[in-house]
Amino acid sequence: MEACGWDDDFWEEIGLGDLVDGHHAKIGGSVAFPGHSLGSGLTATAVKELGLEVGTPVGTSLIDPHAGGVGVMESVPVSDSKEDDKEAICHRMVLVCGTSTCHMAVSQTKVFIPGVWGPFWSAMVPEYWLTEGGQSATGALLGYIGCA
Structure with missing residues (x-):
């Protein structure tokens, strides 16, 4: 989080350099603060499956x-x-x-x-x-x- 992104040298050092390919396509390239709102909310498909409203905010996860x-x-x-x-x-x-x-x-x-x-x-x-x-x-x- 401090660097606002992945440490590419780390992935290479531990033998997972393929995670860097395609601008981190396999693991995602954006970094957001805990609880930060992502995108425009739930999609119509998610709303139907979860019984919630369109646009319900979706936030970043935490352990x-x-x-x-x-x-x-x-x-x-x-x-x-x-x-x-x-x-x-x-x-x-x-x-x-x-x-x-x-x-x-x-x-x-x-x-x-x-x-x-x-x-x-x-x-x-x-x-x-x-x-x-x-x-x-x-x-x-x-x-x-x-x-x-």
């Missing part, structure tokens, strides 16, 4: 912990905050449990922490850096323990 984190991050009460709205969101940490367990925080500047993933530009909240850490197999682990 499950980031989608859960957006609701918490964006729920900072503005009226109770004495600080700038852009800074208030940076004083929270989100813990989302599901397929994985992620601890996530956003900031207006890059924060590098040894052993923690990120920072990732606009990965969860547009125009903020995301730093996250956690356990990627917790959902499977809980399922295993519950079934044992």
Whole structure:
């Protein structure tokens, strides 16, 4: 997201250079912020199949912990905050449990922490850096323990 596009050298390095062909035709070439509205909404075919209205907005997707984190991050009460709205969101940490367990925080500047993933530009909240850490197999682990 920081580069607003794919890193072609990366695809080549891992042996998937064919994904670069045709201006990234196989994987898509456009980059949009999380939740950004795409196109002009649902098509007539989608409306018929889903029972919704023509033009219903369609937004970019998020991975499950980031989608859960957006609701918490964006729920900072503005009226109770004495600080700038852009800074208030940076004083929270989100813990989302599901397929994985992620601890996530956003900031207006890059924060590098040894052993923690990120920072990732606009990965969860547009125009903020995301730093996250956690356990990627917790959902499977809980399922295993519950079934044992």
